[in-house]
Amino acid sequence: xxxxxxxxxxxxxxxxxxxxxxxxxxxxxxxxxxxxxxxxxxxxxxxxxxxxxxxxxxxxxxxxxxxxxxxxxxxxxxxxxxxxxxxxxxxxxxxxxxxxxxxxxxxxxxxxxxxxxxxxxxxxxxxxxxxxxxxxxxxxxxxxxxxxxxxxxxxxxxxxxxxxxxxxxxxxxxxxxxxxxxxxxxxxxxxxxxxxxxxxxxxxxxxxxxxxxxxxxxxxxxxxxxxxxxxxxxxxxxxxxxxxxxxxxxxxxxxxxxxxxxxxxxxxxxxxxxxxxxxxxxxxxxxxxxxxxxxxxxxxxxxxxxxxxxxxxxxxxxxxxxxxxxxxxxxxxxxxxxxxxxxxxxxxxxxxxxxxxxxxxxxxxxxxxxxxxxxxxxxxxxxxxxxxxxx
Amino acid sequence: xxxxxxxxxxxxxxxxxxxxxxxxxxxxxxxxxxxxxxxxxxxxxxxxxxxxxxxxxxxxxxxxxxxxxxxxxxxxxxxxxxxxxxxxxxxxxxxxxxxxxxxxxxxxxxxxxxxxxxxxxxxxxxxxxxxxxxxxxxxxxxxxxxxxxxxxxxxxxxxxxxxxxxxxxxxxxxxxxxxxxxxxxxxxxxxxxxxxxxxxxxxxxxxxxxxxxxxxxxxxxxxxxxxxxxxxxxxxxxxxxxxxxxxxxxxxxxxxxxxxxxxxxxxxxxxxxxxxxxxxxxxxxxxxxxxxxx
Numbered sequence: 001x002x003x004x005x006x007x008x009x010x011x012x013x014x015x016x017x018x019x020x021x022x023x024x025x026x027x028x029x030x031x032x033x034x035x036x037x038x039x040x041x042x043x044x045x046x047x048x049x050x051x052x053x054x055x056x057x058x059x060x061x062x063x064x065x066x067x068x069x070x071x072x073x074x075x076x077x078x079x080x081x082x083x084x085x086x087x088x089x090x091x092x093x094x095x096x097x098x099x100x101x102x103x104x105x106x107x108x109x110x111x112x113x114x115x116x117x118x119x120x121x122x123x124x125x126x127x128x129x130x131x132x133x134x135x136x137x138x139x140x141x142x143x144x145x146x147x148x149x150x151x152x153x154x155x156x157x158x159x160x161x162x163x164x165x166x167x168x169x170x171x172x173x174x175x176x177x178x179x180x181x182x183x184x185x186x187x188x189x190x191x192x193x194x195x196x197x198x199x200x201x202x203x204x205x206x207x208x209x210x211x212x213x214x215x216x217x218x219x220x221x222x223x224x225x226x227x228x229x230x231x232x233x234x235x236x237x238x239x240x241x242x243x244x245x246x247x248x249x250x251x252x253x254x255x256x257x258x259x260x261x262x263x264x265x266x267x268x269x270x271x272x273x274x275x276x277x278x279x280x281x282x283x284x285x286x287x288x289x290x291x292x293x294x295x296x297x298x299x300x301x302x303x304x305x306x307x308x309x310x311x312x313x314x315x316x317x318x319x320x321x322x323x324x325x326x327x328x329x330x331x332x333x334x335x336x337x338x339x340x341x342x343x344x345x346x347x348x349x350x351x352x353x354x355x356x357x358x359x360x361x362x363x364x365x366x367x368x369x370x371x372x373x374x375x376x377x378x379x380x381x382x383x384x385x386x387x388x389x390x391x
Numbered sequence: 392x393x394x395x396x397x398x399x400x401x402x403x404x405x406x407x408x409x410x411x412x413x414x415x416x417x418x419x420x421x422x423x424x425x426x427x428x429x430x431x432x433x434x435x436x437x438x439x440x441x442x443x444x445x446x447x448x449x450x451x452x453x454x455x456x457x458x459x460x461x462x463x464x465x466x467x468x469x470x471x472x473x474x475x476x477x478x479x480x481x482x483x484x485x486x487x488x489x490x491x492x493x494x495x496x497x498x499x500x501x502x503x504x505x506x507x508x509x510x511x512x513x514x515x516x517x518x519x520x521x522x523x524x525x526x527x528x529x530x531x532x533x534x535x536x537x538x539x540x541x542x543x544x545x546x547x548x549x550x551x552x553x554x555x556x557x558x559x560x561x562x563x564x565x566x567x568x569x570x571x572x573x574x575x576x577x578x579x580x581x582x583x584x585x586x587x588x589x590x591x592x593x594x595x596x597x598x599x600x601x602x603x604x605x606x607x608x609x610x611x612x613x614x615x616x617x618x619x620x621x622x623x624x625x626x627x628x629x630x631x632x633x634x635x636x637x638x639x640x641x642x643x644x645x646x647x648x649x650x651x652x653x654x655x656x657x658x659x660x661x662x663x664x665x666x667x668x669x670x671x672x673x674x675x676x677x678x679x680x681x682x683x684x685x
Contacts, residue, residue: 187655215655219614221604224401225649232394245509249606256522257397257529276511277606 038081039074039334041066042101042110044122044133049089054114054319058136059084061323062111064311069331080331087113091121098122102129102342109134109330109345114319116140119156126153131342132349136326137291137319139164139267141194144368153342155349155368157329157357158322159391161191164266164289165198167374167391168239171287173206175376175388176262178236180211184226184250186242187215195241195266203239211235216246223250227257237261243268248277255282262287270318275382283382292321292359293375293387304358318359325357360389393527398650404534404603406642407541411596412619413626413634414548415467415589421565421629422585424483428490429470431616432497433590437463437597438607439501446513452602456540459594467590468583476579494616501609509608512601519602537599544592545635552631557584565629614658618645621665627675636676640664 043062046055063082070079083105087094094113101107102125110126110133113119119138126133134155135143141162144154172178181203186192200210211233214226227250230238238254240247240263251263251274265288275283294305294315304324308316316324330345332355337344352364362370378386412434419427437459444455474493478486515533522531552558560581563571572578600615601607622641626633641661648660672678 212652214652217655217658219610221600221606221611222401222405224404225398225646226654228394228397228401229650229652231397245606248511249604252605256531258524273508273511277509279514279605 038079039340040081040083040105040107041330041334042098042105042107042131043082043084043112044087044094044097044101044110045084045112046089046114046118047084047086051089051115054137055086055089055112057317057319058112058114058323058326060312061136061308061316061320061325062327064308065324065327066331069328075331075335080334083107087118089115089118091118094118095121095125098125098133099129102126102131107131108340108342109334109349111136111326111330114138116143119143119154123151123154127151129342130346132346134326134330134349136322140190150367153346155364157326157362157370158291158359159372159374160369161194161266162198163391164374165195165200165241166202167376168195168264168266168287168289169199169202169206169208171289171376171388171390172203172237172239172262172264173208176237176287178208178262180209180235181237181239182211182230182233182235183213183239184223184230184242185213185215185240186218186246188217189242191268192241192243196239199239199241216242216250218243218246220246221249223253224257227254227259231257231259235261238263240265241268244271244274245277248274251278251286252282260285264288267291267318278382280382283379286379287376288379289374290377291318291375293377293384295384295387296375298358300356301358321358325359328357329355394650396528398646400528400530400534402643402646403639404537404642405645406639407538408596408600408603409615409619409622409642410635410638411541411544411592411599412615413622413638414545414631415593416620417623417626417628417631417634418561418585418589420623421631422561422582423475423479423486425475425486425490426620426628427475427586427589428487428616428620429474429493429497430589430593431612431619432494432501433463433467433470433612434593434597434600434615435501435607435609435612436466436497437594438601438611439505439597440594441598441601442510442512442607452515452519452536452598456595456598459598460591461594463590463594463597464587467586467593471583471586476582494612498609498612505609507608507610509606512605512607515602533603537603540595540599544595548588548592548631551588557581561585618661621661624665624675625668627678630675630677633675633677 043059045059046052066080066082074080083101085097085101087097098110101110108131110131112135114137116138119135120143122133132153132155137158138156139158139161141160144151144156172181183196185196212230214230216223238261240250247265247269262285267290269288270290305316308320333345333348336348350364355362360372362372365371373389373391376388376390377384415430416427419425440459440462441455444450444458470493474489475486478489519533522529552561560576563576564578564581568578618641622637623634625640626637644660644664645657648657668675
């Protein structure tokens with residue numbers, strides 16, 4: 001009786017073979033996600049707390065990708081099941097939840113967290129349990145590799161911070177023919193100082209010079225005095241690594257003082273708040289590096305944007321796009337894995353060649369970083385007017 | 392020279408804002424010897440009231456300033472009535488801790504309602520966004536409005552304190568509250584009035600800052616509040632002209648530090664000034680002049 005009822009359930013769920021097998025095994029949930037009739041993947045994201053918007057956007061993208069994979073028949077006839085947990089934007093919580101996902105829920109790969117600090121906290125757990133963790137948006141330079149070498153079970157599908165600085169220096173030299181730059185950097189964040197260092201190194205290597213470097217700290221609102229000082233210098237471009245809250249004000253105050261040189265930034269500019277703070281007039285001749293552009297005419301991107309808008313009623317941002325690619329990337333690695341274990345999935349991830357997503361096509365390098373291009377977005381009157389893939 | 396004049400304009404705008412906040416600090420200290428740490432938060436709430444009057448009720452800039460001044464007046468009096476008056480006879484430390492508690496309460500209550508993200512001020516009419524170039528020196532009409540309104544309010548304050556009956560009562564209470572009471576002055580009313588005026592000025596400063604920097608958030612009151620406090624101490628806490636001088640000195644020092652290329656030391660220099668003045672002349676620049684105290 002018990003047997004037939006289970007078998008019946010399996011058939012109606014359209015995974016007849018796997019379902020019957022699972023019924024025969026009658027394995028307790030846990031130990032290994034691949035034993036059941038579904039493939040379990042962990043989703044460990046910041047759904048509440050300080051950076052909840054990043055986590056929520058990533059998860060929306062992941063879910064859309066996994067739904068597409070499942071609708072297309074899953075992987076070898078097995079549906080993917082997502083086990084979703086909220087780490088409350090807290091590194092300790094992220095570690096605890098990673099342990100639970102891997103040892104109790106039996107996932108064979110984990111996605112997230114979104115920020116570098118929280119993601120790094122889950123890596124030791126991944127190494128212990130031999131289950132790979134992948135982040136779509138942890139961009140700090142030392143996430144997957146440090147002085148001790150590459151972290152075997154940690155991957156990411158986004159470029160790292162210093163690469164953005166390097167590409168922007170290339171863009172300034174080649175596209176804007178800039179010979180002299182000034183830097184205004186957020187000294188209170190590693191992200192911004194890392195970008196500034198990479199920009200300076202590449203820009204000087206190309207024969208450019210840095211006329212002046214000014215610093216500020218997060219939360220400042222008055223930049224008139226440093227901008228007045230910079231106005232006395234001669235330069236072609238301003239490099240402004242930092243987040244939108246201060247960048248918006250700096251751009252506005254610079255334009256008010258009559259500084260009309262191009263202003264270059266990084267993915268920290270990618271927020272509607274930038275436009276609110278700076279206003280439309282000042283947001284001309286502003287360029288920033290990003291993971292993806294919503295005005296990209298690549299058919300894959302156009303399809304993604306229209307499908308996302310239909311499902312969620314809003315235009316996808318970079319986190320949505322990265323989450324979507326992350327879901328597809330993990331599903332792709334699972335489908336290529338020799339068996340459904342964390343170790344086999346890890347090997348498949350490391351061997352990735354020519355994966356195509358909406359944020360670009362990439363190979364996985366020996367440091368578990370993707371080799372992919374960067375989009376440089378140009379703003380005109382506050383809206384994205386140009387986008388160019390570089391690298 | 393152009394650069395120097397431009398920096399002077401920057402310093403004047405910054406100094407005017409500090410002055411409006413510092414006056415509230417110094418008046419309250421002058422009258423009840425309390426450093427009202429919640430003062431920076433009244434300024435923050437003034438900025439939000441201005442934001443709402445302009446974005447929700449679509450009122451003009453000057454109406455927004457007026458609305459912020461009215462709401463902050465009520466709030467300031469209420470805080471004094473609820474938090475400080477019951478403690479007036481206890482130690483000064485108790486009131487000081489209450490003031491810090493009040494400051495945190497206001498910050499995080501606002502954060503609960505409006506969130507921590509910075510907000511942009513509503514679009515301003517064209518005459519507020521205009522700017523003139525005088526031989527390379529860019530002067531924005533916003534800066535003129537800030538300096539103008541600050542000067543106007545300070546003249547008004549001087550008039551109230553020096554010539555009205557209430558001003559006389561304020562000066563009397565600050566010198567000796569008990570003697571003032573014996574002379575038939577209502578000490579409670581006078582203190583409430585002092586909080587009202589100080590809070591109104593802070594509310595106006597909040598809206599002016601919102602207009603000028605175009606970014607407000609629930610924690611925006613902390614730094615300007617502390618710097619205005621330094622300005623008040625610099626000039627001699629409790630002395631109105633001292634607060635003015637202090638505010639322009641602090642605004643000037645900050646601008647000068649950035650202008651020389653040490654922008655990261657900007658805040659550090661302000662607090663170094665505080666330490667230096669407390670060591671060298673704890674009563675402040677005009678500290679001797681007790682008769683002027685309010």
